Amino acid sequence: MIKFFGKIRKNLLLNNKVSKYLPYAIGEIALIMIGILLALQVNNQNEVRKSNDLVTTYEQNIALELKTDILRLKEMDSIRTIWNNSLLAYVKYYNSENVDMHILKRKSDSAFTDLRILHTSTYSIQDLISTGNLKLFPMDKKM
Template sequence: MIKFFRKIRQQMLTENKVSKYLVYAIGEIVLVVIGILIALQINNWNESRKSRVVEIELLKTIKTDLDRTLIDLKDDYEYHLESQKYGNRFKRFLLGEKMLEDSIFLHFSYLSQDRHFFPNSVGYESFKTSEMNIISNDTLRLEIAELYELTFPRIKEWDESNPRWDISMALHPYVNKHFIITDQLVENQISYSRYPEYKLILKSLDEIRNDNGLQIDLQETFQIRRRKINLNLTGIERIESVLSDINNELEKLISDN
């Protein structure tokens, strides 16, 4: 092809057709430029397509992480609600309401247990180490970042294992103070279990009901649990919202790709 164009140029110069040669030369330059632009456009299209494939896979990974985190958070939310119910019953017991002896430690055990938040973040960690604009939707990119950098840390802050906000650590000392272990296995325990669990019973009804420190710490754990319930609910709503936007974006990207 190059030899063909060179032959035409030489023929025009030989025939002294300068004006036609100039027109031809300009046309040849235009064709070369157009060819380069087309090649660049094809290259850009290929690169854009590769980026979209990476974006789709990244969003799918983040979606999987959030699906799993949502299941765990909903489970924590329901657990805290149930524990709060046990706490309310135990509080009424301390105020004088009757309760079966076998139920006393059961209620205290449930109200004094806690849950800790561990979000799945494999996709988000990959996102942070890649180019930030790998997620082309600016709004979605910001939503995901806010979820992992603001919402989740707030939930984790109140779920860290420390005396200030850990319900189990706050109430555990009262197990040793007010309950004694028996030689009776807890119901549904397998007799040949390597780690049998034995029943605990109340030492003194009057002592536990007159323990002002327990009353105060119990009230504080109620407030902590209510805070955790509210944070869990906020997290659930935010995850569901972001998941909806991710699903919509994935549908768009897959159809365009």
């Protein structure tokens, strides 16, 4: 294709047909511009697709982290309920008339176990903030 256009250009210039060369040159420039514009359009569409894929990945990761946090909260609530019942049993036994120190010690051990602290999963959100990818989300998704 390049040889074809090169031959036409060479023939027109050698035969001093500048008036015919000018439309040819404009046509060649137009074809090059169309090619560049098409390449830019394809590139822009690819960038938009990659951004949308990244947003979808972040949304999925955040949803997964929230589900994990909810499971942890439910687990901690169950533990807190068990701990509360143990504490009530301890207090009830402590206030009873016949207190055996060995039983009181066992109830004390089960009642005063350490409670866990909830550590939420914020990896995706921290990644969004630190990488600057938060700008990928439209304003209506940020609120």
